[in-house]
Structure formats: C-alpha cells, structure tokens
Amino acid sequence: MQQEVIIAGFGGQGVLFAGRLLAYTAMEVGKAVTWIPSYGPEMRGGTANCTVVISDEEIGSPFVKNPTAVIAMNKPSLDKFEQLVAPGGVLVVNSSMIDRPVERTDIHVVSLPANEIAEALGSSRSVNMVVVGALLGNLDLLPMEAVEKALEAHTPERHKRFLKGNVEALHKGAEHRVAEKV
Amino acid sequence: MTKELIKGNTAVAEAALRAGLEAYFGYPITPQTELLEHLSARMPELGRAFVQAESELGAINMVYGAACTGKRVMTSSSSPGVSLMMEGLSYIAGTEVPMVLVDVVRGGPGLGNIAPAQGDYNQIVHGGGHGDYRLIVLAPASVQEAVDLTALAFDLAEKYRTITTIMMDGSIGQMMEPAELPPFQPLKEEIPAWAVRGAKDGEKRVLTSINLDPPTQEVMNLRLMTTWQKIEANEVRWKGYHLDDAEYVVVGFGTAGRIALSAVRAAREQGIKVGLLRPITLAPFPAEILDELTEKVKAFLVVEMNTGQMLEDVRLAVRGRKPVEFFGRMGGVVPFPDEVLTEIRRLATEPQTTAGHPRDRWLARLTETIG
Known part of the structure; x- marks a missing residue:
C-alpha cells in the first residue's frame, strides 16, 4: 500500500513543514517515507511544493506524477496540480487564496477557507495545519494522534507557544469532511 | 538505534x-x-x-x-x-x-x-x-x-x-x-607507513x-x-530486485534505479516478468552479474538521467548477445515511473534487435515526445 501527497503553495505558507510533519509521523508509525522539496528556482517568489510518499515497503520513485492527494494553498498550485490528482483521490483547496472552482469531478474536493479558519483560532500562521487537518479528515493516511505527537516532538522549543494553536488548527481542518474517508 | x-x-x-x-x-x-x-x-x-x-x-x-x-x-x-x-x-x-x-x-x-x-x-x-x-x-x-x-x-x-x-x-x-x-568510530591513531608526519629526524618520506x-x-x-x-x-556491489525469474532486466543506478523499481513493480502487476539490477559500485562495474543475466534473459533496458553513459558499460558486458534498449531523460528532467513502464512494455511486446545502436532508437522516439 502506497500513498502520495503533494503540498503546494507560496513560500512562507508552511508548505515544506506540512510535508515534513507527515513524513515524521509516517516514520514514527513504522512506514517507509520519502520527502522531497522542489528546490529549484521556482522557490524564489513563485510556488514551493514538496512530495511525500508513504508506503509499507521500500519506496521506489520519490517523484510522483499522479499523487493520491494534493493540497493546493494558492491558485498557481491549483492550476499546476489539479489535473494530476489520481482519479478517486483527494484535493484540498484553500479557498481563501483561490477564486475559481475546481473543474475535476472524479476526485474528492475539500474546499475550505484555511486562512480565515486559522485567523479565527488566533493563529494565522497555522494555516498549513488547517489544510493538513482537512487532508487527514478525508483521507485514511495517518492517525491524527500520531500526527499530534509528531508535531509536538518536532516543534522547536522557541515555537512551543504555537503548539496548542497548531493542534487546534489540525482538528478544525479535520472537521471539514466531504464524505466517507477515501 | x-x-x-x-x-x-x-x-x-x-x-x-x-x-x-x-x-x-x-x-x-x-x-x-x-x-x-x-x-x-x-x-x-x-x-x-x-x-x-x-x-x-x-x-x-x-x-x-x-x-x-x-x-x-x-x-x-x-x-x-x-x-x-x-x-x-x-x-x-x-x-x-x-x-x-x-x-x-x-x-x-x-x-x-x-x-x-x-x-x-x-x-x-x-x-x-x-x-x-x-x-x-x-x-x-x-x-x-x-x-x-x-x-x-x-x-x-x-x-x-x-x-x-x-x-x-x-x-x-x-x-x-x-x-x-552509525555510532561514532574512534579516530585513527595509527599513522600509515607512507604518510608524512613532519617529524624531525625521522625516516624521510x-x-x-x-x-x-x-x-x-x-x-x-x-x-x-x-x-x-x-x-x-x-569490491563489486549491486542490488537485484525480482531477478530470479526475470525474462527482462532493467539496469539503472541511483535515483534512476529507484524510479525504475516503481516501474518494474507496476510491470509485474501487469504480468511482465521483469527485474531490476541496480549497480551500487559504478567502478568497479558489475559486469559479471550482467554476463550471468545475459545467459538467462531475453533483453535489457538501461535507464539513466543522461544520454546513455552507463549504457556503454552494459553493452560491453552483454557483448551483443541480447538486445539492449535505452531510456533516459536529461538536463535535470527526472523521468516518472510511467515513462519507464512504457519502455518495459515495449521491450516485452515488440520484437527486439541486437542490430544498430539503442541510443539512436531512443533519440528518435524522444524527439517525437519532447520535440
């Protein structure tokens, strides 16, 4: 069993850490995992993304053309990745930053205003946790408790004051269920 | 640990x-x-x-x-x-x-x-x-x-x-x-006999x-x-995947090798008996296992992120006895597994030849794809 997630957005939206959080969690629950960022010139000013592959066996390619799930945190990311989500997969859309509807009808679309949700929680920086929560609420990827544990373990001391807000953001995002978990 | x-x-x-x-x-x-x-x-x-x-x-x-x-x-x-x-x-x-x-x-x-x-x-x-x-x-x-x-x-x-x-x-x-x-190794204390130490009045090295x-x-x-x-x-080192009953063998190193592994698994699911040989030492090159495989398999596919450089070492080991085909992407473009899968399917379904050079055939196909 293998699942792949691409998380994409502007630099500064916490895209790379969101991916690392999934990778840490996958490792802690004993899965094989790869995390690879887009490290090219597109990082400067444009979109940043990372690919996380989680598997029960030795992982072949860390690069994936048609991932199980995509989190699009801004419009360029939706434009780039919408058509690539595997049929039946999950597409999480941050509607705060995206002003167009999703065209695909063969995938599960989870659209939520992640920026506003994070701001309402009093932690605008936890927008990445809101969308990760939304992914976990709609895709049977990793147990929420394990993600929480990994988040705590990998939040540096100087950021510990954000931990509570981040955990709340994960749960708030997970409340956005579109249907049964994929 | x-x-x-x-x-x-x-x-x-x-x-x-x-x-x-x-x-x-x-x-x-x-x-x-x-x-x-x-x-x-x-x-x-x-x-x-x-x-x-x-x-x-x-x-x-x-x-x-x-x-x-x-x-x-x-x-x-x-x-x-x-x-x-x-x-x-x-x-x-x-x-x-x-x-x-x-x-x-x-x-x-x-x-x-x-x-x-x-x-x-x-x-x-x-x-x-x-x-x-x-x-x-x-x-x-x-x-x-x-x-x-x-x-x-x-x-x-x-x-x-x-x-x-x-x-x-x-x-x-x-x-x-x-x-x-790994755990820390202690630093070497012994000075090799050939090394210079700057020691006064010692033997001149x-x-x-x-x-x-x-x-x-x-x-x-x-x-x-x-x-x-x-x-x-x-010191030859390599890793094999699904080689035991393989009729076709993909050869790739590093990242190209693991991308090929995904393709090999997908091809296996489609019933194609294909394996992967992933050289770990490029020098010395694992020529002997390739020689052994040549006796057993129908054809090889070399996958690289270049224009076919290891390909020549594989061809030297196979020595024209079996067809060797090539697929590569280059310039910083990384192939996806489905591209390699297409090549494996081509290997398994189309007639293969030992004539000509695989690079020429690959270039002709790739030119159609990426212009």
Missing part, C-alpha cells in the same frame, strides 16, 4: 563525521551545500578541521595536502565544482593517497541548472582528470544507502590508497528519508605525483593497475 528523518546531504556529512573524518575542505554549490553547511557547524564542535576554501581548486589542493598525513579527509561539490577539482584529483591519484569525494550531480553541461541529473557518469567513472588512473565510484539510491556507503568509502579509500567518489544526484542530496546513523623517469612512472602505472585488479575482484 533509532531512525531519524534526515536530508541526504546532511546525512552524508554526519556519517562522514562518525566515520572519523578529521579534515574537510570545500566550497558551497547547490544542490550540495547542506553537506558543507552541516560540517561547518559540527567539525569545529569536535575540534576537527573545516575550511571553506577560496574556490574548488583551493579545496582539492588542501585535501591533497591533508591526505598526505594519512588522516581521513573529504571534499564535496556538485558537477561544475567537481570539474574544477580534476587537476587536483589526478595529482591525488598520482600520489596514491586516500580521500573521499562526494559529487552531488546536477543538470549540465556548463553551469546547467541545479536539478537532479546523472550526466557526470563518464567524467567520474571513466576519468575526468588526466593520466592513467581509476577510482572507486559508489552510487547510493537512498539516504540510508548514502549513509552506509560513506563509511565504506573511507575504508575502501584507505585499503587501496585510492580516491573513492560517492556519486549521487541532486534529489538524493535534497530528499529526506528515515535513516539510521616523500609523497609526490612527479615522476620524471618514464620507466619509474611505468612501474607506478603498473602498480595502480594491479591495485585496480584487486578492487575489481573484491
């Missing part, structure tokens, strides 16, 4: 440190820089030597000097930086002092780009510097393998008084995977690559070749 999620570049740096690296000299270049960055913090902490040189030329010549003391020394760079080091590497080979080089290959030629590529195979595996020398080349395909091969690289370099190069591409440098780091007398140089060339024969006999 527990695993940690760690980036390839950082993992190699930490593994080198734990293997007893005592002096590092380098110059930053993407996609390798985290390696140097990690050591810039860790080496001084441990009271060991770290120098960011003024250039790659400076770095490799500092490595040369430090290697002459018999300590564990290393440098790292990426393609254009490694080109700059070639003169020094040849001098080091000519002096028969051990060192480890890490080349995190990027797209080229020229300044190229910083994306993952394997275009430096010929440069690293078949030469680079001038003169008649060979070096050991290790090609990890994962972060864990990069860690494991780092310690091995130092051991092999010392055992054979040679350069060992760890050749990986930008994606292994930049990727994070769980890896188990001279380390140099200059040999003005041709017959003396020829004896040295002969010694290098005899050493290489030992390396070829003892």
Whole structure:
C-alpha cells in the first residue's frame, strides 16, 4: 500500500513543514517515507511544493506524477496540480487564496477557507495545519494522534507557544469532511 | 538505534563525521551545500578541521595536502565544482593517497541548472582528470544507502590508497528519508607507513605525483593497475530486485534505479516478468552479474538521467548477445515511473534487435515526445 501527497503553495505558507510533519509521523508509525522539496528556482517568489510518499515497503520513485492527494494553498498550485490528482483521490483547496472552482469531478474536493479558519483560532500562521487537518479528515493516511505527537516532538522549543494553536488548527481542518474517508 | 528523518546531504556529512573524518575542505554549490553547511557547524564542535576554501581548486589542493598525513579527509561539490577539482584529483591519484569525494550531480553541461541529473557518469567513472588512473565510484539510491556507503568509502579509500567518489544526484542530496546513523568510530591513531608526519629526524618520506623517469612512472602505472585488479575482484556491489525469474532486466543506478523499481513493480502487476539490477559500485562495474543475466534473459533496458553513459558499460558486458534498449531523460528532467513502464512494455511486446545502436532508437522516439 502506497500513498502520495503533494503540498503546494507560496513560500512562507508552511508548505515544506506540512510535508515534513507527515513524513515524521509516517516514520514514527513504522512506514517507509520519502520527502522531497522542489528546490529549484521556482522557490524564489513563485510556488514551493514538496512530495511525500508513504508506503509499507521500500519506496521506489520519490517523484510522483499522479499523487493520491494534493493540497493546493494558492491558485498557481491549483492550476499546476489539479489535473494530476489520481482519479478517486483527494484535493484540498484553500479557498481563501483561490477564486475559481475546481473543474475535476472524479476526485474528492475539500474546499475550505484555511486562512480565515486559522485567523479565527488566533493563529494565522497555522494555516498549513488547517489544510493538513482537512487532508487527514478525508483521507485514511495517518492517525491524527500520531500526527499530534509528531508535531509536538518536532516543534522547536522557541515555537512551543504555537503548539496548542497548531493542534487546534489540525482538528478544525479535520472537521471539514466531504464524505466517507477515501 | 533509532531512525531519524534526515536530508541526504546532511546525512552524508554526519556519517562522514562518525566515520572519523578529521579534515574537510570545500566550497558551497547547490544542490550540495547542506553537506558543507552541516560540517561547518559540527567539525569545529569536535575540534576537527573545516575550511571553506577560496574556490574548488583551493579545496582539492588542501585535501591533497591533508591526505598526505594519512588522516581521513573529504571534499564535496556538485558537477561544475567537481570539474574544477580534476587537476587536483589526478595529482591525488598520482600520489596514491586516500580521500573521499562526494559529487552531488546536477543538470549540465556548463553551469546547467541545479536539478537532479546523472550526466557526470563518464567524467567520474571513466576519468575526468588526466593520466592513467581509476577510482572507486559508489552510487547510493537512498539516504540510508548514502549513509552506509560513506563509511565504506573511507575504508575502501584507505585499503587501496585510492580516491573513492560517492556519486549521487541532486534529489538524493535534497530528499529526506528515515535513516539510521552509525555510532561514532574512534579516530585513527595509527599513522600509515607512507604518510608524512613532519617529524624531525625521522625516516624521510616523500609523497609526490612527479615522476620524471618514464620507466619509474611505468612501474607506478603498473602498480595502480594491479591495485585496480584487486578492487575489481573484491569490491563489486549491486542490488537485484525480482531477478530470479526475470525474462527482462532493467539496469539503472541511483535515483534512476529507484524510479525504475516503481516501474518494474507496476510491470509485474501487469504480468511482465521483469527485474531490476541496480549497480551500487559504478567502478568497479558489475559486469559479471550482467554476463550471468545475459545467459538467462531475453533483453535489457538501461535507464539513466543522461544520454546513455552507463549504457556503454552494459553493452560491453552483454557483448551483443541480447538486445539492449535505452531510456533516459536529461538536463535535470527526472523521468516518472510511467515513462519507464512504457519502455518495459515495449521491450516485452515488440520484437527486439541486437542490430544498430539503442541510443539512436531512443533519440528518435524522444524527439517525437519532447520535440
């Protein structure tokens, strides 16, 4: 069993850490995992993304053309990745930053205003946790408790004051269920 | 031991440190820089030597000097930086002092780009510097393998008084995977009999690559070749996947090898009996297993992130007895598994030939695809 997630957005939206959080969690629950960022010139000013592959066996390619799930945190990311989500997969859309509807009808679309949700929680920086929560609420990827544990373990001391807000953001995002978990 | 999620570049740096690296000299270049960055913090902490040189030329010549003391020394760079080091590497080979080089290959030629590529195979595996020398080349395909091969690289370099190069591409440098780091090895206390120590009144030892007398140089060339024969006999490493009943075999190293693994699994699900041979040592090259496989299988597919460089070594091993086809992407473009799967299906369903050159057929197909 293998699942792949691409998380994409502007630099500064916490895209790379969101991916690392999934990778840490996958490792802690004993899965094989790869995390690879887009490290090219597109990082400067444009979109940043990372690919996380989680598997029960030795992982072949860390690069994936048609991932199980995509989190699009801004419009360029939706434009780039919408058509690539595997049929039946999950597409999480941050509607705060995206002003167009999703065209695909063969995938599960989870659209939520992640920026506003994070701001309402009093932690605008936890927008990445809101969308990760939304992914976990709609895709049977990793147990929420394990993600929480990994988040705590990998939040540096100087950021510990954000931990509570981040955990709340994960749960708030997970409340956005579109249907049964994929 | 527990695993940690760690980036390839950082993992190699930490593994080198734990293997007893005592002096590092380098110059930053993407996609390798985290390696140097990690050591810039860790080496001084441990009271060991770290120098960011003024250039790659400076770095490799500092490595040369430090290697002459018999300590564990290393440098790292990426393609254009490694080109700059070639003169020094040849001098080091000519002096028969051990060192480890890490080349995190990027797209080229020229300044190229910083994306993952394997275009430096010929440069690293078949030469680079001038003169008649060979070096050991290790090609990890994962972060864990990069860690494991780092310690091995130092051991092999010392055992054979040679350069060992760890050749990986930008994606292994930049990727994070769980890896188990080895415990710290104690630093070497013994000084090799050939090393210079700066000891007053001691026995005179001279380390140099200059040999003005041709017959003396020829004896040295002969010694290098005899050493290489030992390396070829003892140090070949590869990993096989699904080879037992394979009718077709994909050959790929590093990242191309693991991408091919995904394609091989997908082809197996479609009922195609295909396996993967992933060379871990590119030099010495795993020719013997290829020779054995040639007797058993119907055809080979070589997959690389270049225009077919290892392809020639595979063809030498197969010697025209079975068809060898090729698929590659280049310039920093990484193939997806489905592209390799298409090639495996072509191998299994279309008539194959040993005539002509596989590169010509691949180029004709690729030109149709990418114009």
